[in-house]
Amino acid sequence: MGEKEKRASNRKMPKHVAVILDGNRRWAEKRGLGTSEGHEAGARRLLENAKDCFAMGTNTISLFAFSTENWERPEDEVKCLMALFEKQFRAEMPFFQRDKIKILVIGNRAKIPESLRGLIEEVEEATKSYEGKNLIIAIDYSGRFDILQACKSLATKVKDGLIQVEDINEEAMEKELLTKCSEFPNPDLLIRTSGEQRISNFFLWQSAYTELYFPTVLWPDFGEAEYLEALTWYQQRQRRFGRRV
Numbered sequence: 001m002g003e004k005e006k007r008a009s010n011r012k013m014p015k016h017v018a019v020i021l022d023g024n025r026r027w028a029e030k031r032g033l034g035t036s037e038g039h040e041a042g043a044r045r046l047l048e049n050a051k052d053c054f055a056m057g058t059n060t061i062s063l064f065a066f067s068t069e070n071w072e073r074p075e076d077e078v079k080c081l082m083a084l085f086e087k088q089f090r091a092e093m094p095f096f097q098r099d100k101i102k103i104l105v106i107g108n109r110a111k112i113p114e115s116l117r118g119l120i121e122e123v124e125e126a127t128k129s130y131e132g133k134n135l136i137i138a139i140d141y142s143g144r145f146d147i148l149q150a151c152k153s154l155a156t157k158v159k160d161g162l163i164q165v166e167d168i169n170e171e172a173m174e175k176e177l178l179t180k181c182s183e184f185p186n187p188d189l190l191i192r193t194s195g196e197q198r199i200s201n202f203f204l205w206q207s208a209y210t211e212l213y214f215p216t217v218l219w220p221d222f223g224e225a226e227y228l229e230a231l232t233w234y235q236q237r238q239r240r241f242g243r244r245v
């Protein structure tokens with residue numbers, strides 16, 4: 001049995017892995033390349049890793065591709081990222097369909113260029129009936145934005161008489177979050193590469209009991225061996241969810 005098959009049969013595999021892919025620019029700088037080449041290398045790595053991750057039994061992968069704060073980056077870099085997202089969605093559509101991967105893009109779509117927005121809708125529509133492999137891509141996403149939009153939606157339901165204040169509980173809240181945690185599990189493992197040890201406004205609600213893993217390697221260098229190391233670390237964790245065991 002190969003390493004991937006062995007992992008896939010391990011019952012302690014994370015069902016949902018969230019990733020903050022960090023270090024593309026530093027990776028490019030170290031090689032005398034431009035930032036856009038770093039992001040391109042990051043995007044290639046992303047898809048290779050997603051394939052490995054699904055093959056080893058994880059059924060939901062979330063990627064923090066572009067944070068709300070990323071709009072503050074130089075205009076050229078933002079343009080290049082939006083163009084890269086478009087290129088990747090177009091190039092990967094046949095793979096999503098062949099491997100039956102459901103795509104869900106979460107975040108505030110208002111500022112995303114129209115052509116990318118249209119393409120996202122197309123990809124989501126084409127993959128919406130697939131079950132078992134979910135790829136959640138966060139673009140113009142922030143955890144605070146997600147919690148706020150969920151609160152607004154619940155408040156509107158109370159105002160419209162659809163629910164009572166007493167009906168608001170964790171389950172009701174989770175149904176309103178963009179990750180639809182009632183449909184997808186909360187992340188078991190969050191990986192942030194490049195040595196930074198913070199969540200940076202990613203899944204604030206969803207990662208309450210997530211195991212946080214911070215390898216120092218830069219994202220474009222995070223390959224299969226590094227992912228296996230992350231899994232070994234995860235499988236040694238004792239998850240208590242606040243209880244004594």
Ligand SMILES: CC(C)=CCC/C(C)=C/CC/C(C)=C/COP(=O)(O)OP(=O)(O)O
Nearest residue numbers: 021022023024025026039042043065085088
């Ligand atoms: C399918 C799809 C949506 C693919 C594209 C994913 C992709 C490559 C996103 C880039 C995200 C990003 C801003 C990375 C951080 O590196 P950084 O620039 O912050 O690196 P640094 O920490 O070295 O500055």
